[in-house]
Amino acid sequence: MDKQLAGRTIFITGSGGVLGSTYVRRMLAAGARVVASDLPGHRAETLKAAHEGQANFRFYDLDVGDEDQVTGIFARIMADGWEPNVVLNNAAITGELLMGAGKPFPDFANTSVSDWERTLRTNLTGAFMIARQMDRDIVGKYPATLINVASMYALNGPHHAIYEGMPFKSFSAYSTTKAGIHGLTLWLAGYWAGRGATVNTIAPGAVFNGHSEEFQRRVGQLIMAGRMAQPDEIADAMLFLCSPQAGYMTGQLVNVDGGFSGW
Ligand SMILES: NC(=O)c1ccc[n+]([C@@H]2O[C@H](COP(=O)([O-])OP(=O)(O)OC[C@H]3O[C@@H](n4cnc5c(N)ncnc54)[C@H](O)[C@@H]3O)[C@@H](O)[C@H]2O)c1
Structure with a gap:
């Protein structure tokens, strides 16, 4: 049987995180060429160490909030001989990243404009700039698909009480950007x-x-399935969205949340 992602060249932002690194591993196993990218740092180094030397893996340093870097990214990849036909807007400022280890998590009243704006810059403006560059360099030249990554906290509010006494919280800018990114999907579709x-x-x-x-x-x-997801369970749905079998889907929001949003 053909591999599910044979013929796919998949470009991923924020590839070194919990989910990104799982997608990379699973996509390579499914026969895709994977163009991974992330900020320089320990996540990028770990990902590179895991896959360097594999013929179907390449890595590019990329800050999705940097307009010049994003403007040149597909030209760089194409100059190296690969043409991405699947693009994943996966990079995000998540709670852990925003606060850094050990820094107390501010409540809403103490949320700074700089943390708010930094989150919007990465999660929303970054996604817009990647999509805009895809429009300039890829769309119309050959068939392609974009997958934007939202969250169960895009169109559903968090149950704030579950974070009481926890070292991390949900935060307002995150939910705002995750709702916004589906607006980008609907507009572009x-x-x-x-x-x-x-x-x-x-x-x-x-x-x-x-x-x-x-x-x-x-x-x-709060979850019908009664438990959190394993990263591979999210990857199962992501691989489908990247595959030719998802070709008749556009403008859709796919919840992979064990039923959290279903009741
Ligand atoms: N893990 C979850 O429970 C969960 C749930 C819902 C949605 N998501 C979403 O899935 C995606 C991946 O999440 P994750 O759990 O792997 O998060 P993570 O925090 O482990 O990884 C995020 C990655 O984004 C990168 N990143 C941050 N700022 C960047 C920038 N300016 N440019 C490029 N890369 C940047 C980080 O270096 C990191 O590798 C995110 O969009 C996240 O919001 C995750």
């Missing part, structure tokens, strides 16, 4: 429809990443 490009949003649920037993218990009660 019709705009690109006549030029052979599709665009969808995936909204992952709560992904297990070493959370305490108590947090797992609290959040598990």
Whole structure:
């Protein structure tokens, strides 16, 4: 049987994180060429160490909030001989990244404009700039698809009580950007429809990443499946969206959240 992603060249932003690194591993196994990217740092180094030397893997340093870097990214990839036909807007400022290790998480009244703007710059403006560059360099030249990454906290509010006493919280700028990114999907779906490009949003649920037993218990009660997701369970749906089998889907929001949004 053919590999699910044979013939796909997949460009991913923020590839070194919990989900990004899982997508890279699974996409390579499914026969894709993977063009990974991330900010320079330990996540990028770990990802490179895991896959360097594989013929179907390449890595580019990329800050999605830097307009000059984003403007040149597809030209760089194409100059190196690969033409991405799947693009993932996956990079994001998440709670852990925003605060850094050990820094207390501010409540809403103490949220700074700089943290708010930094989150919007990466999660929303970065996604816009990647999509705009895809429009300039790819859309209309060959068939392509864009997948924007939202969250279960895009169109559903958090149950704030589950974060009481936890070292991390949900934060307002995150939810705002994750709702906004689906607006970008809806806008682009019709705009690109006549030029052979599709665009969808995936909204992952709560992904297990070493959370305490108590947090797992609290959040598990809000999820029909009764538990957090494993990264590979989100990757299962992501690989489908990247595959030719998703070719008739555009403008959709796909919840992969164990039923969190279903009741
Ligand atoms: N893990 C979850 O529970 C969960 C749930 C819902 C949605 N998501 C979304 O899935 C995506 C991946 O999440 P994750 O859990 O792997 O997060 P993560 O924090 O582990 O990884 C995020 C990655 O984005 C990168 N990044 C941050 N700023 C960047 C910038 N300016 N330019 C380029 N890269 C940048 C980071 O270096 C990191 O590698 C994000 O969009 C996140 O919002 C995650």
